Amino acid sequence: MKAVGLVTEYNPFHNGHIYHIQKSKEITNADVVIAVMSGNFVQRGIPAIADKWERTKVALENGVDIVIELPIYYALQPAHIFANGAINLLSEIQVNDIAFGAENPNIDFINLAKNKIEDEKHFFEDKTQTFASSFANALESKTGFKLEESNDILAFTYAKAIVDRKLEKQIKIHPIARKNAAYKDFQLNDTNIASATAIRLAIDENKDIARFTPMNNFFKRAEYEEKLFDLLFYRLSTDGVKQLKQIYQMNEGLEYRIKDVVENGVDNFPDLLNGIKSKRYTASRIHRLLVYSLLNIKVDQMQAALKEPYLRLLGYTNNGQKYLNEKKREIKLPMITHVDLKLAKSNLRLDYKAGVLYNQLMNIKDPQDIGRIPISQ
Numbered sequence: 001m002k003a004v005g006l007v008t009e010y011n012p013f014h015n016g017h018i019y020h021i022q023k024s025k026e027i028t029n030a031d032v033v034i035a036v037m038s039g040n041f042v043q044r045g046i047p048a049i050a051d052k053w054e055r056t057k058v059a060l061e062n063g064v065d066i067v068i069e070l071p072i073y074y075a076l077q078p079a080h081i082f083a084n085g086a087i088n089l090l091s092e093i094q095v096n097d098i099a100f101g102a103e104n105p106n107i108d109f110i111n112l113a114k115n116k117i118e119d120e121k122h123f124f125e126d127k128t129q130t131f132a133s134s135f136a137n138a139l140e141s142k143t144g145f146k147l148e149e150s151n152d153i154l155a156f157t158y159a160k161a162i163v164d165r166k167l168e169k170q171i172k173i174h175p176i177a178r179k180n181a182a183y184k185d186f187q188l189n190d191t192n193i194a195s196a197t198a199i200r201l202a203i204d205e206n207k208d209i210a211r212f213t214p215m216n217n218f219f220k221r222a223e224y225e226e227k228l229f230d231l232l233f234y235r236l237s238t239d240g241v242k243q244l245k246q247i248y249q250m251n252e253g254l255e256y257r258i259k260d261v262v263e264n265g266v267d268n269f270p271d272l273l274n275g276i277k278s279k280r281y282t283a284s285r286i287h288r289l290l291v292y293s294l295l296n297i298k299v300d301q302m303q304a305a306l307k308e309p310y311l312r313l314l315g316y317t318n319n320g321q322k323y324l325n326e327k328k329r330e331i332k333l334p335m336i337t338h339v340d341l342k343l344a345k346s347n348l349r350l351d352y353k354a355g356v357l358y359n360q361l362m363n364i365k366d367p368q369d370i371g372r373i374p375i376s377q
Helices: 015-028 052-061 079-092 109-113 121-125 131-143 150-164 196-204 221-238 241-245 254-263 269-276 283-295 299-306 318-327 349-362
Strands: 003-008 032-038 066-070 097-102 172-177 311-316
Touching (some): 003 079, 015 172, 032 052, 052 066, 052 311, 066 318, 097 150, 109 150, 109 172, 150 172, 221 269, 311 318
Parallel strands (some): 003 097, 097 172
């Protein structure tokens, strides 16, 4: 059986994703669609609008055959680590084609990714802009192509992960032009396809979004943001600078900046975020750092988790089960289908902690991991 892989967050799952699934199968002639999907926290460092089980269920009902969780040690990361982790899992589950949205689908992203940018380390030393901006400028100087659109940036990171892992012969990429809505569109439109950003904003504003998504269970930002701030304020107020410094990606003196903001007094999450972010540190970068802090993820814990990848199966269709049975001898990573307390506190320790935090924020009683088995359709 032939599989096409998708790197997803489905935050929320919407009609554009249905188009993406259908188009991906069409252009690759795939028998099976495998989605690697972020868990309960997405790449931008915020809680998902619905938990991973709800998003898995809707995905399986709308054309996806297998949903694999992108663990938090890959999902809650800068784009290059996020992409590298997703490509790693898709290659391990024997995917030979990957399809993704792109603003410029005619670009040869693989050849673009083969360009060597010398001395990348100095991009981290430029305090006037983010690493991503510095890298994009260097790439433009060498190739003439400016990486500035959101999906093109992700497309490049997927291609670079494939090149870096020397998987060009195993995995073929298929960029697909976005339909009707751009990634950063903030408004709903007159069609039945809108961006996830526009849908999330509409949900927060109590607008009717039924024609854009098959989902109907969501959490609004206002439902969790106050609780998130209270937990963070306690943590950041009571931890000292030395404790904060141990947190993953707490570098370049950010611990001092955070302590100054907290000690000078902030009343809500937007004020906390705005006090910390800068031209150097984007909102997403700070969002992720604050979640690391709340989960108390230290550098050595993240490094250890990155060395122990696994495939966490969240759901499958009958077709997906046939594929897994066919490929089981070729899949080398552990395939996790059931989580007990021992597993939750060892291999899955970071995802387990993230699930407990998510439930606390969203006031969910059912556990996210312990005792849960994959959804079957």
